[in-house]
Amino acid sequence: MTETTSATEPATASPGEAHTRSRYADLTRDELAAVVPELLLIGQLIDRSGMAWCISAFGRDEMAQIAIEEWAASSPIYTRRMQRALGYEPAEPGRGDVVTIFKGLQLDIGAPPQFMDFRYTVHDPHHGEFHLDHCGALLDVEPMGEDYVRSMCHDIEDPTFDATAVASNPRAQIRPIHRPPRTPADRHPHCAWTVIIDDSYPAAEDHPALATIGASRAATLDLAPIDPADEGASDYAGPLVSDLDFASFSASALTRMADEVCLQMHLLDQSYALAVGKRAAAEEQTLGIRRKQLTGLAGIAAERLARVLRIPRTEEGAVRLLSLHPLLNPAAYVAAAPDGTGVEVRRGPADEDRAWIWLVDPAHTGPLQAIVRGLDPHLDVEVAPLTDGTDGWRLEVVRREEAAPEDGSVAVTRFSAGAGFAFVERRSLPIFPV
Structure with missing residues (x-):
């Protein structure tokens, strides 16, 4: 068991080193506090979009x-990244x-708040x-029957919870008190679990694919540090709280969170691509499944971001929406340059990983169309190669x-209640040992 490896450590910036400015840094602190939980929920919808095509294929x-492979090969990496970023x-x-x-x-896309x-x-x-x-994933799956519930709540949950624990302590075990299928059918809470750390437990082992994902540009990407002088909390080093009050964090911390959550999505997608590719008959089948997953997620994510930010249903509003969409973020990962009428995309770290943006080009515009049509179905995109001879395109x-x-x-992804889920205001209370 390798508890921390160089493959999962981001590069350390030298003092004064310049960083790519985050596109989320243009949002106000209030906007960021609303966007971060949205991004966490959008990340959860990756599987609502992608797994339907895996069942079919x-x-x-x-x-x-x-x-199992998707989450186990990515969550330990992004969990450690968030620990370092927020000082816990x-x-x-x-x-x-x-x-x-x-x-x-x-702060995990596998467990979005509320x-x-x-x-x-x-x-x-x-x-x-x-x-x-409330388990939104359970409520999505229950109508599909008990076999699907057992697949999610037993077969998938056990190894992926262990993978989550590995990121913090390999001798932690997460075990069920009770879990679905629910008996009676309306049982609450939906499930309950214990978490015990004991040095006598055998250390959980890394998933074999973890090293592959850990070597990606996304895993090792260097992002701008949080400014401790910015107004608001700059870390999560204090007590555990019942519900994160995102508004209590500084704009700098929220910007870093937003970029990290987008990286969580990219890392999860890379694991998904690796797992699908092992089973696909040919690369073309893998690409087809990945593009459907991305298109479905892209449209629902666009709707949610447009709604929370009240983006106007104009061509200029669509460009702003594109600039904030996980497909084009973080800026240090996806080399995109939005302007008043469109977006110019050039080859960058995300292309080296064959991440989402690598799936999009002038011949494959479905995800881009889904984004702008998530704002207004009358909007469309025209995409052409760059004319200066460099590798890229303009939208x-x-x-x-x-x-x-x-x-x-998009219609397949809308099946999830997460597509229309509404967050409510909650009071954040510290949790102490009982």
Whole structure:
């Protein structure tokens, strides 16, 4: 078991080194506080978009295995990144406590706030519990039948929870108290789990694909540090709280969170691509599945971001929406230059990883169309190669007379209640051992 490896460590910037400016830095602090939970929920919808195509292509059992490989090969990497960014990483690598694990879950696309409503109890540094008052993923899957519920809540959950714990302490075990299928059918909470850290437990092992994903540009990407002088909290080093009050964080911290959450999505997608590619008959099948996943997510993500930011349904509004969409973020990863009428995209780190933006070009514009049509179905894109001989393309947003029908991939993703889920204001309270 390798608790921390160079493959999962971002490069360390030299003092005074310039960083690519985040595109989220243009948002106000209030806007950022609303956008970060939206991005966390959008990340959860990656599987709502992608797994439908895996079931169709490979069947339910293989879909479950893809999900296990997808999360286990990416979540330890992005969990450690967020620990470092927000100052709650263990003093000794691999020796995190229950609070470290719970803080990580609160900033994980696998557990977006409220939609996956985790409630935490801490008994001491090595013992805790959590339960889900609301599990949006369960409510999405229950109509599909008990076999699908067992696949998610048993087959997938067990190894992926262990992978989550590995990021903080390899001798942590997350085990069920009860979980679905629900008996009775309306049982609440939806599930409950214990978290115990014990040095006598065998150390959980890294998934074999973790090293592959850990060597990606996304895993090692260097982002601008949080400015400790900015107004508001610059870290999460204090007590665990029941619900993160994103508005209490500084604009600098929220900007870093937004970029890190987008990287979580890219890392998860890379794991997804690796797992799908192992099963696909040919690369063309892998690319087709990945583009459907991206298109479905792109449209729903655009709708949610446009709604929370009140982006006007204009061509200029569409460019702003594109500039803030996870497809084009973080700026240090995706080499895109939005302007008043369009976006210029050149080869960058994301292309080296064959990330989402690599799937888009003048011949494959579906994800870009889904984004602008998430703002207004009359909007469209025209994409052409750059004329200066460099590797890239330029997108122009245009308006059509007739509204376009909803893309089938977007309709599949809309099946999830997460597409229309509304956050509510909550009071953030510290959690102390009981």
